[in-house]
Amino acid sequence: MTVARTLYDKLWDEHVVHTEEDGTTVLYIDRHLVHEVTSPQAFEGLDLAGRKVWRLSANLAVSDHNVPTTDRSQGISDPVSKLQVDTLDANCDRVGITQFKMNDKRQGIVHVIGPEQGATLPGMTVVCGDSHTSTHGAFGALAHGIGTSEVEHVLATQTLLAKKAKNLLIKVEGQLPKGCGAKDIVLAIIGKIGTAGGTGYTIEFGGSAIRALSMEGRMTVCNMAIEAGARAGLIAVDDTTIAYCKGRPFSPSGVEWNQAVTYWKTLHSDAGAHFDKVVELDASQIRPQVTWGTSPEMVLAIDDRVPDPDKEKDGVKRGAIERALTYMNLEPNKPISDITIDKVFIGSCTNSRIEDMREAAAVVRRLGGRIAKNVKLALVVPGSGLVKQQAEAEGLDQVFKGAGFEWREPGCSMCLAMNADRLEPGERCASTSNRNFEGRQGQGGRTHLVSPAMAAAAAMEGHFVDIRRIS
Ligand SMILES: CC(C)[C@H](C(=O)O)[C@@H](O)C(=O)O
Numbered sequence: 001m002t003v004a005r006t007l008y009d010k011l012w013d014e015h016v017v018h019t020e021e022d023g024t025t026v027l028y029i030d031r032h033l034v035h036e037v038t039s040p041q042a043f044e045g046l047d048l049a050g051r052k053v054w055r056l057s058a059n060l061a062v063s064d065h066n067v068p069t070t071d072r073s074q075g076i077s078d079p080v081s082k083l084q085v086d087t088l089d090a091n092c093d094r095v096g097i098t099q100f101k102m103n104d105k106r107q108g109i110v111h112v113i114g115p116e117q118g119a120t121l122p123g124m125t126v127v128c129g130d131s132h133t134s135t136h137g138a139f140g141a142l143a144h145g146i147g148t149s150e151v152e153h154v155l156a157t158q159t160l161l162a163k164k165a166k167n168l169l170i171k172v173e174g175q176l177p178k179g180c181g182a183k184d185i186v187l188a189i190i191g192k193i194g195t196a197g198g199t200g201y202t203i204e205f206g207g208s209a210i211r212a213l214s215m216e217g218r219m220t221v222c223n224m225a226i227e228a229g230a231r232a233g234l235i236a237v238d239d240t241t242i243a244y245c246k247g248r249p250f251s252p253s254g255v256e257w258n259q260a261v262t263y264w265k266t267l268h269s270d271a272g273a274h275f276d277k278v279v280e281l282d283a284s285q286i287r288p289q290v291t292w293g294t295s296p297e298m299v300l301a302i303d304d305r306v307p308d309p310d311k312e313k314d315g316v317k318r319g320a321i322e323r324a325l326t327y328m329n330l331e332p333n334k335p336i337s338d339i340t341i342d343k344v345f346i347g348s349c350t351n352s353r354i355e356d357m358r359e360a361a362a363v364v365r366r367l368g369g370r371i372a373k374n375v376k377l378a379l380v381v382p383g384s385g386l387v388k389q390q391a392e393a394e395g396l397d398q399v400f401k402g403a404g405f406e407w408r409e410p411g412c413s414m415c416l417a418m419n420a421d422r423l424e425p426g427e428r429c430a431s432t433s434n435r436n437f438e439g440r441q442g443q444g445g446r447t448h449l450v451s452p453a454m455a456a457a458a459a460m461e462g463h464f465v466d467i468r469r470i471s
């Protein structure tokens with residue numbers, strides 16, 4: 001009798017090259033995604049050791065963190081950003097790695113372009129020197145971030161040293177309320193289990209609410225597995241996965257497609273497979289989520305109030321609440337819907353895919369008019385040139401621009417302050433990204449994480465609004 005295995009067990013077993021007695025394993029890596037921030041020293045190390053890239057075709061590179069999102073015809077003005085982007089170009093040209101350069105239509109955020117190109121496929125091991133590589137787990141791929149020295153290791157050997165994590169199943173059953181989506185699911189999960197809830201585990205997201213999500217929604221959920229403490233998040237392969245992969249540039253075709261699909265259909269946890277921990281959420285109870293503090297677990301629903309530290313008995317937690325409220329400049333007990341904002345950012349590898357663009361544009365259309373007077377800047381930054389092209393073909397850019405939003409070129413943009421897009425000290429932002437740490441979007445900037453629909457509504461009204469009322 002064969003032992004019932006989880007999806008994670010299957011993906012792991014399939015890629016083991018060798019295991020030491022202490023569990024240290026040499027894992028074969030199928031896809032290596034490369035960006036400009038974490039690769040320079042890796043290429044340098046390779047060079048110094050006189051090594052070559054083991055399997056060129058397994059690599060795909062793109063610059064995303066440092067690229068400007070405004071007119072690119074004049075190049076990059078910031079010297080530090082320019083150096084990083086130029087270095088990746090030079091490294092890829094020299095060793096022969098396929099790269100989508102800054103002015104290539106296919107350029108975009110690494111976690112958007114991998115799936116879009118079919119470079120991320122079910123059953124693969126996918127790594128990248130970036131913590132949000134967990135995104136690719138939405139395809140039933142074992143995907144996680146690695147450090148710069150590991151980037152070098154993967155380039156040189158096509159393998160990674162790893163230890164197996166435990167299995168955590170997060171089941172989200174039932175139907176989401178109107179107006180709620182994947183971002184609300186994952187923020188609610190993090191609110192429940194905390195930012196350390198997934199530490200030491202690979203999370204499999206399951207249940208009817210997860211199965212009902214599109215691939216875009218599934219990527220949003222897996223993207224934030226890392227914010228729940230897990231390096232990797234997974235979702236079982238089903239017809240939605242297979243339909244998404246069909247016909248993409250790097251996807252197999254013909255006989256190979258049929259063979260691949262046969263294998264991909266086995267990529268789910270077996271009935272009776274053992275999970276070390278199981279967490280359950282009722283989708284019908286999820287409300288539109290807004291973070292109020294400086295960690296993704298500091299999250300509440302739109303109809304809640306800012307926490308009151310005086311009501312917290314645990315001294316450590318009280319201190320954390322007080323510190324977060326001071327940084328965020330929020331008074332205890334203030335209704336979340338009364339929080340006014342200065343800027344809006346719709347983008348990032350969490351929420352910059354075509355469905356996110358559609359979701360935000362639909363809210364703008366429904367509310368009509370222009371962005372609120374107190375909103376100084378509302379940015380919409382598509383995740384890739386191809387997302388941008390598709391959105392423009394659908395007229396979404398016109399909807400945004402007509403309402404006073406800025407429609408930008410693809411990149412990480414205001415998700416983190418590594419390029420020209422940032423918050424000024426004290427500014428408050430409704431952001432569809434994944435991290436609300438102190439200074440994340442610019443020194444002294446204040447970030448509230450929300451869904452694309454919630455961000456669009458906040459831009460139009462100038463404060464957070466209950467999207468359920470306008471859905
Ligand atoms: C710059 C990069 C290493 C970093 C990451 O690993 O996630 C960034 O993408 C982020 O989101 O903070």
Ligand code: SF4
Nearest residue numbers: 132348349412415416
């Ligand atoms: S969009 Fe943000 S979270 Fe994603 S890779 Fe870029 S900086 Fe990191």
